[in-house]
Amino acid sequence: xxxxxxxxxxxxxxxxxxxxxxxxxxxxxxxxxxxxxxxxxxxxxxxxxxxxxxxxxxxxxxxxxxxxxxxxxxxxxxxxxxxxxxxxxxxxxxxxxxxxxxxxxxxxxxxxxxxxxxxxxxxxxxxxxxxxxxxxxxxxxxxxxxxxxxxxxxxxxxxxxxxxxxxxxxxxxxxxxxxxxxxxxxxxxxxxxxxxxxxxxxxxxxxxxxxxxxxxxxxxxxxxxxxxxxxxxxxxxxxxxxxxxxxxx
Numbered sequence: 001x002x003x004x005x006x007x008x009x010x011x012x013x014x015x016x017x018x019x020x021x022x023x024x025x026x027x028x029x030x031x032x033x034x035x036x037x038x039x040x041x042x043x044x045x046x047x048x049x050x051x052x053x054x055x056x057x058x059x060x061x062x063x064x065x066x067x068x069x070x071x072x073x074x075x076x077x078x079x080x081x082x083x084x085x086x087x088x089x090x091x092x093x094x095x096x097x098x099x100x101x102x103x104x105x106x107x108x109x110x111x112x113x114x115x116x117x118x119x120x121x122x123x124x125x126x127x128x129x130x131x132x133x134x135x136x137x138x139x140x141x142x143x144x145x146x147x148x149x150x151x152x153x154x155x156x157x158x159x160x161x162x163x164x165x166x167x168x169x170x171x172x173x174x175x176x177x178x179x180x181x182x183x184x185x186x187x188x189x190x191x192x193x194x195x196x197x198x199x200x201x202x203x204x205x206x207x208x209x210x211x212x213x214x215x216x217x218x219x220x221x222x223x224x225x226x227x228x229x230x231x232x233x234x235x236x237x238x239x240x241x242x243x244x245x246x247x248x249x
Contacts, residue, residue, distance in 0.1 A: 013198075013221045013233035016248035018057050021218075022192040024183050024209060025081075026201035027066040029167070030223050032076060033238050036140055038068075038128055043078045050245050051080035057249065060095060060191045065179040065199070065209055067164075067171070069130050070099070083192075085182030087132045088164055088205055090174055092182055095189060104132050105174040107159035115172075118144075118151060133164070133173030142168070166203050180208030187216055200241060201231075 016023065028034050031051075032041050055062050063083035064073050070086045070093055083095045091101040112127070112134040119125035124141030125148070127134065138148045145168075152170035156163035164171040177185070183199060186192050197218035199209045210220030210230035220231035223241055235241050 011233050013219070013235065013244065016198065016245065017196070018054075018248055020196055021058070022061040022063075022187060022195035022197050023054065023058060024063050024065050024186070024197060024199040024213070026179075026199075026203070026206050026209075026223075027064060027068055027073060027076065029202035029238070030200055030241055031238065034139075034167070037126065038072075038137070041076055043076060047242060048078040048080050050242060050249070051077060053249050054245060055081060061195055063095075063183075063186050063192070065089065065182055065201070065206075067130075067135075067166070067205060083186060085177075085179060085186070087130050087173060088171075089177040089179045089182040090132045092177075092185070095186075095191065101132065102174060102176055105159070105161055107155070107161055108132075108134060108172070108174065111155045111159065111161060111172045114151065114155060118147070122147070130173075132176075133171050135166075135169050135171040137169045139168040164205060166205050178208045179206060180210075180212035183209045183212045184216065200235075 025031055031047055035041055062081050064081050065085045066073055067088050068086055070091055073084050085092045093099040112129055115127045115134055115136045119127050122141055122144050126137040136148055138144045148170055152163055152172055155172055161172040162175045164173050187197055197213040197216050199213040200221040202223035207230055213220050222229050222231035222234045226234055235244055
């Protein structure tokens, strides 16, 4: 993970410049609250209306960079945003709808079985399969953190799967591009090219995108408590993000 000039972020972002910016948004913890079971997150009318208007006013320069699958992104956001990088950047859909996901890593099915076995032995653990990755959530079983993290590290070392740690979750994914790579690639495409990238996210998985936005002359907005981050600004929570986006319209 590449982080440039980390800073303790606690500066509110300026009003979003709709005319000169390209907007990149994480989903969970940024546009939608984090809940115990990921499948419980669904569409929300206010969020959908804000995104649809942003896409219209910014002439399509809005993209989602999420750990979710493309199908989940479309469901939760009511299909409001077409460009998306799902599974932390592995599965990208271009602005024109083109989508060519990679093949899953051959060890992914065995890693999934190992996660499922541990979850069967420890109540509260939740396995989430995403086709190109598998996640093990321990939000409801925090006492299992050490065991969960050790299991994920072991599988990553033995198989070459990419270990993707997050907040109360570990994920093993097919090696490939991350959110930072995806942001940079989108910025080389119409309608994003030539604009100033702004990325909004909350988790450690978002740090590559914060760094990429800064390298390309833009900025990052961290959502949640202040911490050492490559982001340049901060908002308190999901409601603050929606308020900030709405204020630009």
